[in-house]
Amino acid sequence: MMPSYFVAHGAPSLVIEQHEYTEFLKNLAANTPKPKAIVIFSAHWEQQVQTVSAVADTYRTIYDFGGFSDELYRMTYPAKGAPSISEQIQSLFAEHGIQSQLDGERGLDHGAWAILKLVYPDADIPVVALSVNRYLSNEQQYQIGAALAELREQDVLIIGSGGSVHNLRMVNWQGNGIDDWALAFDSWLQNKIELWDTEAMFNYRELAPYAKEAVPTSEHFIPLLIAMGTGDKTRQAKLLHRSYQLGNLSLSCWQF
Template sequence: MLPSYFFAHGAPSIVLEDNSYTDLLKTFAANHPKPKAIVLFSAHWEENVQAVSASKTYSTIYDFGGFQDELYRMTYPAKGDRSLADRIVSLFESQGIQAVTDDERGLDHGAWAVLKLLYPDADIPVIALSVNRYLTNEQQYQIGKALAELREQDVLIIGSGGTVHNLRALNWRSEGVDDWAAGFDQWLQEHLESWDLDALFQYRTLAPYAAQAVPTSEHFIPLLLAMGAGDGIRQAKLLHRSYQYGNLSLSCWEFA
C-alpha cells in the first residue's frame, strides 16, 4: 500500500531551483515505486463543491505573475483517467460527500510545479482535486479518508500546499527563519507525529502563531486531506522541512 504525501509547492520558481528540498523531489521517483496514477489536491483550485478533474490531456495554467519567463514556457501535458475520476466521485458519494467532474480545467502551478519535479516525463495519469476552505477541519480529513482505499491499487495521493504560507510576511532578502514560523511548524510536527486529531482540528486556537502562519486556510487544507488519506496505521513522518524568504515553509510529510 502506498503512503500518502503532503508536499509544499512554495513559489512557482521552485521548478527552477536547486536546493535540499528540490533534491528530495527530484529523487523521489528513484526511491519509490512508480504509481499507476496520481491523485492531487491543489491549494490553487478552490470550489464550494468537491471537484474532480476528468480531462483527457491537461493544459498548463500559469496562475502567477512576475516570475522568470522560462516558467511561462513550461508545460506538463499529463493524461487524465476518466474511469478513475468516476470512481473517485463514487467513493466520495458513498461517504455523503457531494462531488462533480470537471472536463476542462488544466493543472495549476500547485499541481504541475510539484509534479514536474517528481515525475518530469508526465507519463503517469493525474486526477486533480479541488479544496474548499469553508468546510471544517474534520470534514477535510474525512474527504481524504474517503480515498484511502485507492492506495491499495498503487494510486499516489498528494496534498499540495504549505503549512506556513503568509505572502504578506515574506522577507525576500532573509536567509534565516522567523521564530513564529518555526514555532508553528514545531507544534504541528508534535501533533502530526502523535496523530492528535483533536488538537489538529483546533489548530487555529491551540497552535502558537496560527494566525500568522495560516492567514487563510487553502494552503493548509491539503495537509489534512493527505493525512486523512493516510488514515490506517496512522504514522506521520517528516521527510523534509526548510524555509524560504524568512517563513515560507517547504515541507514534505509522509502518511502511512
C-alpha cells in the same frame, strides 16, 4: 500500500530553483513505488463543491501567476487524465456522503504541475486533480482524504499540495535566517501529526502558536489535513523534509 504525501509547493519559481528541497523532490520518486495514477489536491483550485478533474486527453498547463521568469511560461506538463479513476473517486465520495462534481476541461495549475514536474518530469503517469474548499470544517477536510484511502491499495499515489506556513505578506525578502514564529508553528504541528492528535489538528487555529501568522487563509493548509486523512487506517506519519525560504515560507514534505 502506496504512501501518500503532503508536499509544499512554495513559489511558482520552485520548479526552476536549485536547492536542498528541489533536490529532495527530484529524488522522491526513487523512494516511491511507481504509481499507476496520481491524485493531487491543489491549494490553487478552490471550489465550494468538491470537484474532480475528468480530463480524458492531455491537460493544458495553467500559468496562474505573474511577474516571474519567461522560462516558467514556456513550461508544460502534458500529463494525461484518468477518467475511470475520476469516476471511482466520485463514487467513493458518494459512499461517504461527500457531494462532488466532475470537470472535464480545467488544466493543471502550478500547485499541481510545478510539483509533479520535479517529482515525475516525464509526465508519463495519469493525473487526477482535485479542488479544495476552505469553507468546510477541518474534520470534513480530513474525512475527504479518508474517503479516498482505498485508492492507495490500488497503486494510486495521493498528494496534497500546499504549505504549512504560507503568509506572503510576512515573507522576509532579505532571506536572513528562519523566523522563530514559523519554527514554533511547524514544531507544534510536527508533534501533533506524529502523535496523530486529530483533535488538536482540527483545532489548530485555537491551539497552535502563531497560527494566525502561519495560516492567514486556510487553502494552503487544507491539503495537509486531506493527506493526513488518507492515512487514517494506519495513523503513521513521517516528516521527510523541512526547510524554509524567505525567512518563513515552509518547504516541507510529510509521508502518511
